[in-house]
Structure formats: C-alpha cells, structure tokens
Amino acid sequence: MLIDIHCHANLYLTLDEIINEAIKVGVEKILAVSISFISLERILEISSRFKAIYPALGIHPEEVQMNKDIENQLDSVLNTIRSNREQICAIGEIGLDHHFVKNHELYPLQKIIFEKMLLLAQELELPVNLHTKGAEKEVFDLLPSYTIPNINIHWYSGPEEFLKRGIERGYYFSITPAISYSPAVKKTVSMVDIDHLLLESDGPVKYSGELGTPAMIREVLNTVSKLKGTSAIEIENQIYENTKKIFPKMF
Numbered sequence: 001m002l003i004d005i006h007c008h009a010n011l012y013l014t015l016d017e018i019i020n021e022a023i024k025v026g027v028e029k030i031l032a033v034s035i036s037f038i039s040l041e042r043i044l045e046i047s048s049r050f051k052a053i054y055p056a057l058g059i060h061p062e063e064v065q066m067n068k069d070i071e072n073q074l075d076s077v078l079n080t081i082r083s084n085r086e087q088i089c090a091i092g093e094i095g096l097d098h099h100f101v102k103n104h105e106l107y108p109l110q111k112i113i114f115e116k117m118l119l120l121a122q123e124l125e126l127p128v129n130l131h132t133k134g135a136e137k138e139v140f141d142l143l144p145s146y147t148i149p150n151i152n153i154h155w156y157s158g159p160e161e162f163l164k165r166g167i168e169r170g171y172y173f174s175i176t177p178a179i180s181y182s183p184a185v186k187k188t189v190s191m192v193d194i195d196h197l198l199l200e201s202d203g204p205v206k207y208s209g210e211l212g213t214p215a216m217i218r219e220v221l222n223t224v225s226k227l228k229g230t231s232a233i234e235i236e237n238q239i240y241e242n243t244k245k246i247f248p249k250m251f
C-alpha cells in the first residue's frame with residue numbers, strides 16, 4: 001500500500017474520480033493538507049465524506065499574501081484546529097516561504113503564524129508537514145525550540161547544508177513527482193536513507209503541464225527504486241513503515 005502524505009485534495013473538481021484512480025494503483029490513503037483559512041473547513045468536510053482522506057490542518061506561508069485578514073483570523077484558526085484535535089493527523093501545510101513571497105514586509109507575520117502553528121503542534125502532540133522554500137535556514141533554526149513528535153519536510157529542494165542537518169536530526173523527507181526532472185529532488189532521494197523517505201503528490205500542482213494526482217506516487221516509487229538500486233516492493237514496505245511511524249493517526 002502507498003500513502004500520499006501531502007495533497008491539496010479539496011482543490012480537485014472530481015475528487016471521487018481522483019481517489020478511485022489512486023486506489024487502482026494501490027494508493028489507499030491520502031493526507032489532505034490545508035493552506036488557508038477557508039480550506040480548514042473544506043479539508044474537514046472531504047475527510048468526513050471520503051474514507052481514503054485523512055485531514056491535516058494548518059496555514060500555509062503564502063496565506064499572508066493571499067488573505068489580508070489572516071492576522072485577525074488567527075484565533076479562530078487556532079480554535080478550529082484545537083476543536084478538531086481528535087480527527088486530525090498532522091499540523092500542515094505550515095512553514096516559511098521566502099521564494100514565492102517576494103514582499104519582505106510580510107515575513108514577520110509569516111513567522112508569527114508559523115511559530116503559533118509549531119506551538120500548537122507541540123501542545124496537541126502532532127507531527128508537522130513543512131514548507132521551507134527559500135527559507136530553509138530560518139525554518140531549521142526555529143525547529144529545535146519546539147518539542148514536536150515528528151517532522152516531515154515536504155518537497156525539499158534547498159541547499160545541501162540544511163538537507164544534511166535535517167537528516168542528522170531525523171526528519172522525514174517526502175518526494176514528489178518532480179523527481180522525474182528535478183536535480184534537487186533526485187539529490188534529496190540520493191542523500192536520505194530509505195527509512196526516512198515518504199511519498200507525496202502535492203496535487204493538484206502540475207508536473208510538466210500534467211495535473212498532479214495521488215496515483216502518480218506509484219511512478220515516484222518506481223523512480224526512487226531505480227535511484228536507490230533497491231526493489232520497488234522493498235521500498236514500498238519501508239515507506240509504509242515510515243508513514244506509520246510519523247503519521248500514526250492515519251492507521
């Protein structure tokens with residue numbers, strides 16, 4: 001069985017078809033991550049409607065430029081997450097972004113939100129699903145101040161220095177379909193041991209023009225298998241165990 005641990009499942013128009021397609025290739029569980037104030041309820045709604053969908057709640061670092069009210073909505077966000085603590089499997093997608101968010105004036109607010117999310121993960125004893133694009137140093141500097149059960153770095157493509165640091169600290173790295181063309185993603189796979197790898201679609205993000213879907217992680221597994229020189233079934237079993245360890249509430 002494969003598990004997609006990072007998917008924006010609420011954004012598909014035909015989620016039932018997307019899930020059926022995934023199940024056909026053995027992707028039986030999908031962790032749906034929220035990004036915005038409005039997506040919190042949508043993630044909860046689809047996870048109650050579809051058996052394969054498991055919820056993760058959090059605020060994405062790009063929300064500061066998408067939603068001018070987010071600062072005033074933070075208490076409400078925290079309340080929603082706390083009141084759904086039983087159902088949710090992780091806090092995510094959260095983090096810092098200094099790549100897609102160009103306006104430096106938004107960085108302090110981004111950090112305030114991220115630190116509130118980390119504190120909440122610590123309080124609720126939940127793993128985190130992290131976005132680090134262009135802010136790898138800032139994210140890695142903050143993490144040791146919090147006691148969080150497990151850390152998943154999503155789609156890592158930053159400097160090798162922080163990749164090494166993350167490996168030393170025992171973080172889990174999730175690999176996207178970008179493995180087919182991205183040297184940075186290939187590098188992450190080559191450096192991280194198979195006992196710290198996970199798979200994700202980040203769908204509906206597009207890959208070479210094609211809509212990203214959970215079913216695609218079957219092909220990601222095959223590519224990881226080639227790069228590691230280990231059989232696909234052996235890697236599938238190991239990644240299953242890794243996922244169970246970091247996101248136990250999905251099982």
Ligand SMILES: [Zn+2]
Nearest residue numbers: 006008093202
């Ligand atoms: Zn994402």
